[in-house]
Ligand code: GDP
C-alpha cells in the first residue's frame with residue numbers, strides 16, 4: 375500500500391544513504407523532491423508545508439555523530455517526523471471498561487460493516503469476548519449484513535430492540551452486559567454525504583452508550599475530501615481514531631498523513647482487502663519505515679546516537695587508565711554525573727567492572743557543583759599540575775569558588791590518591807580499586 379509515496383520517498387532516501395556531505399543546497403533539492411512526492415500522494419498542501427518546513431528545521435539543527443553520515447541522519451529525521459505525524463506510538467484500543475463500546479461511524483460504502491466484522495474477528499483471536507450489533511434503524515438489510523458476517527467470524531450478534539438508533543444501542547448494550555461480553559462493536563448507519571440528521575443521530579447514540587472508542591471508518595480512496603469528512607465527524611463525536619479502508623486499492627495514501635496531521639485523529643487500523651482477514655493494527659513507526667524503506671539506517675542511527683555519550687565516557691576511562699586523567703577531565707566527568715551516572719557510569723565501561731550498589735545513590739548534585747567550582751577557579755596550569763597549588767593559590771581558589779581551603783585540600787587529596795591508583799592499576803586488582811574509588815566519591819568531604 376501507499377506504493378507511490380513509498381517509491382518516491384524511498385528513492386530519495388536511497389540516494390541520501392551513504393551521503394558523506396549534505397550541503398544546504400542538497401537539502402533544499404531533497405526537500406523539493408519530497409514535497410512533490412507528498413503532493414502527488416495527495417497529501418493536503420498545509421500538511422506538506424508543515425512536513426517540509428519541519429524536516430528542514432530539524433536537518434539544519436541536527437548534530438551528526440562522527441560515525442554517521444548526514445544522509446543517514448536526514449533519513450532518521452524523516453522517519454521520526456512521519457512517525458510523529460502519524461501518531462507516534464501504536465495505541466491499543468481502550469477497552470478497560472466492561473463492557474466497552476467501540477462505535478464505528480462513517481459515510482455509506484466506506485466499509486463500516488465489513489470493518490466491524492474484521493475488528494470483531496481480530497479482537498476475538500486476541501482472546502476478547504466480543505459481540506456485534508448494528509443500529510441502522512432504517513435499513514434492516516444493513517443489520518442483516520452484519521448478522522451474517524457475525525456468523526461467519528463466529529462472534530455473537532446482538533439484536534438491539536427499539537425504533538431509533540439510540541434505543542437500539544441502549545438495548546444492545548444492556549444485553550451485552552447481562553451476557554457478559556467485554557466488547558460491543560457498534561455499527562452505525564452511513565449517508566452519502568455528511569448531513570445534520572446523521573450527525574444528530576450518531577451524537578445521540580454516543581451520548582447514551584458512551585463509547586470508549588469512537589472510530590471513523592474512512593475510505594482511503596476518498597482523497598482530499600477525507601479531511602472534511604474527518605473534521606465533521608470529529609467535531610460531532612470527538613473521535614478517538616480512524617480506520618482506513620481499501621488501502622489495497624489506493625496507491626497514494628496521502629489521506630492518512632493529512633487527516634492525522636490536520637485533525638489529530640490518528641489511524642488505528644487499516645483494511646487491506648475485501649477478505650475478512652485483510653485487516654491489521656496500524657503502527658506509525660513501522661509504517662514510516664515502510665514508506666522510506668530504510669529500516670536498517672534508522673536502527674543504525676538510533677544505536678549510534680545512543681552510544682555517543684557512551685563513547686565520551688569510554689574515552690575518559692581510557693585516559694584514566696593511562697594515568698593521564700587531570701583535574702579538567704575530572705571536572706568534565708563531574709559535569710556528566712548529573713545526566714548519566716557520571717563517574718560510576720564511566721567506570722562501568724571498563725570490562726569486568728562491578729560497582730558497589732550504593733555508589734550511584736550517594737552521588738548528589740551539590741557536592742559535585744562545589745567540586746566543579748573549585749576546579750573552574752583554577753588556572754589551566756593548576757588543573758594540569760595540581761602540585762603547584764601552594765598556600766596562596768589555595769586561598770585564591772577557595773575564595774573564587776566560595777569554598778574553603780580545607781575543602782579544597784580534601785578534594786586535591788582525593789584526586790591525587792586517585793591518580794596514583796590509576797597509574798598502578800592493572801588487571802582485576804586495578805578494577806577492584808576503581809570500584810572502591812567509585813564508592814568513595816559518595817563519601818567525599820564535600821558530599822555531606
Ligand atoms: P459500509 O456501507 O460503510 O458499511 O460499507 P461496507 O462494509 O458494506 O463495504 C462497502 C464495500 O467496500 C464492500 O464491497 C466491501 O467489500 C468493500 N471493502 C471494505 N473494506 C475494504 C478493504 O479494505 N479493501 C477492499 N478492497 N474493499 C473493501
Ligand code: MG
Nearest residue numbers: 486487488516
Ligand atoms: Mg454498512
